[in-house]
Amino acid sequence: MINLAPREPKGYLRLGRVLRLKRSYRHAYSIYQHGFELVSKKHPSHPLLSVLRQMRDKVKFSALATDPLPVMPLELIVMIMKYLDTRSLCRCLRVSRGWKRLLTTQDPTIQSLWRIQHFDYNPKTARVRPALLQKYAGYAGFRVDELHIQNCRSVWMEETVFQWIAATRRSLKTLKLQASSDSHTYLPPMSCTIKACYPQLTSLYLGFHVPFMEEFVHKIVASSAATLQELTILNFPSRLLQRFGSAEIAVWPVLKRLRTLRLGGAPHKEKAVFNISSFMWVSPNVEEVWLEGAYVTFRSGDEHPENPWPHLKRVFVGQDVRWQRLADAPFPLPAEMEEVHLMHCDHVFSFLSGPFLENPDAYPEPKNLRKFTLRDRVPSHDPWPEYLQRWVRPSLESGALQELGMMFTKPHPYWLKSPELKFLSLKGLSLEFGTDPFSIDDALSDLLERFPNLEGLDIAQEPFSNAALARAVKKGVKIIYHRGEYHKRTEVREWALREHGARVLEGDYVTNSPIYLPDEKYRDFY
Numbered sequence: 001m002i003n004l005a006p007r008e009p010k011g012y013l014r015l016g017r018v019l020r021l022k023r024s025y026r027h028a029y030s031i032y033q034h035g036f037e038l039v040s041k042k043h044p045s046h047p048l049l050s051v052l053r054q055m056r057d058k059v060k061f062s063a064l065a066t067d068p069l070p071v072m073p074l075e076l077i078v079m080i081m082k083y084l085d086t087r088s089l090c091r092c093l094r095v096s097r098g099w100k101r102l103l104t105t106q107d108p109t110i111q112s113l114w115r116i117q118h119f120d121y122n123p124k125t126a127r128v129r130p131a132l133l134q135k136y137a138g139y140a141g142f143r144v145d146e147l148h149i150q151n152c153r154s155v156w157m158e159e160t161v162f163q164w165i166a167a168t169r170r171s172l173k174t175l176k177l178q179a180s181s182d183s184h185t186y187l188p189p190m191s192c193t194i195k196a197c198y199p200q201l202t203s204l205y206l207g208f209h210v211p212f213m214e215e216f217v218h219k220i221v222a223s224s225a226a227t228l229q230e231l232t233i234l235n236f237p238s239r240l241l242q243r244f245g246s247a248e249i250a251v252w253p254v255l256k257r258l259r260t261l262r263l264g265g266a267p268h269k270e271k272a273v274f275n276i277s278s279f280m281w282v283s284p285n286v287e288e289v290w291l292e293g294a295y296v297t298f299r300s301g302d303e304h305p306e307n308p309w310p311h312l313k314r315v316f317v318g319q320d321v322r323w324q325r326l327a328d329a330p331f332p333l334p335a336e337m338e339e340v341h342l343m344h345c346d347h348v349f350s351f352l353s354g355p356f357l358e359n360p361d362a363y364p365e366p367k368n369l370r371k372f373t374l375r376d377r378v379p380s381h382d383p384w385p386e387y388l389q390r391w392v393r394p395s396l397e398s399g400a401l402q403e404l405g406m407m408f409t410k411p412h413p414y415w416l417k418s419p420e421l422k423f424l425s426l427k428g429l430s431l432e433f434g435t436d437p438f439s440i441d442d443a444l445s446d447l448l449e450r451f452p453n454l455e456g457l458d459i460a461q462e463p464f465s466n467a468a469l470a471r472a473v474k475k476g477v478k479i480i481y482h483r484g485e486y487h488k489r490t491e492v493r494e495w496a497l498r499e500h501g502a503r504v505l506e507g508d509y510v511t512n513s514p515i516y517l518p519d520e521k522y523r524d525f526y
Helices: 009-021 025-042 049-064 074-081 086-092 097-103 108-114 130-139 159-167 214-223 276-282 345-358 386-398 429-433 437-450 466-474 486-500
Strands: 116-119 146-149 174-177 203-206 230-233 260-264 272-275 288-292 294-297 314-317 321-323 339-342 371-374 403-405 423-425 456-458 479-482 503-506
Touching (some): 086 097, 086 116, 097 108, 260 276, 276 294, 288 294, 321 345
Parallel strands (some): 116 146, 260 288, 339 371, 479 503
16 A cells, blocks of 8 residues: 555554554554655645554654663673662563573673572562572572572572582682571481582671571581681570580681671570680681670680680670670770670670779770770769770770760760760760750750761660750751650651751661671660
């Protein structure tokens, strides 16, 4: 019809419809456009000209739209796709055959997208079986660098899973296993077929509620002795089940490159029990220690290191940690400390007060302390005991201290000031200044004058007025943590965000601190 009557729109409409049914939108658009130009010149008032224009505009977007992936360089694709998690990356395989072919190519640039694999639990989807793990490892060229199973319920934890871990031993550097408190996961013992086939990890993470695997931990730590830099074991058995003591650790090799050690047990259960002296022997160069939910034992005499962890710089001791002798800390805090976080008054006595009473002349005076947190009341009749001054004052005066959290007793000493402090925690302020709004607001104003460049506050449940918080925001505070009475902070929250770009959040700054683990449920402890 087009050849016989090139200026009649019916032929173009029919051919365009056929091409649209064949999904040839670009060809259909060119037919509609060509027909519209010819008909509009010969018959500008033709009744079907408007229909031809509508059909041309209808297929215009589909005709001009192109799949970006085939025309983009692989480096640019990787820069975009690296922000996707494993689940989203797998969904991209279902977009089209072209996408799947491109994202599963053997090119090393694309394979780098699959080298960090994270599997979480979704009750609406089926569990990830070992065959899929093998398939996803193939997408990475069997060079997976990081494997993170957020909930062991999402994976059939069969022996083949450990065989898969063994198969990728040459490249796997980070292994994270986690589980929820309501999961009942059974991990079978490893067979002799995968003995001595463990990867050389730089980071091993066993989270809360993951069933304890003594054989697995021992063998994987032994194989990674020369490379392991970060060790997190939060699934120690309780004293009612199985004590994990020095006998088990004694067979571990010395981990000379280990810098971060996190130990603990699940909350709301019997405390995990382990002997920390054994860990000191096998990890002499540790710089960061994190303890929570545990009953810590340690030896005396020759069985305990004389100078344990001399390179220690950062320590976090949670409120649910206890040890056998309150008067003795399991390890000393050297003068080179950069971060100290003690969540219970017993810890303050063991680490700070006790050593000062025993030998005040040799007591450290750190000048490079960056973060200092005492969550509980200082066990002393003196509001500002000398041992506390030795820890806080030198770093304040040198300008090194950036974050300070403690119960500020009155009167405030003259040296309690610094233009370099960025964050202040004010939990327990009402215990000293009362709950009268005027008194506690004046106490906050005084602290803001002493620390003029504050950027963050944690007011916990202190009854500050919204007007006092507004004055803090006007002085430059960009983030305020609070707990409870969320509805009473609505007005100041909206005003702070709208006028100053500041945030008033419900939460705890301790659980948002980098030293605290970012992927566990902190509300179980705090």
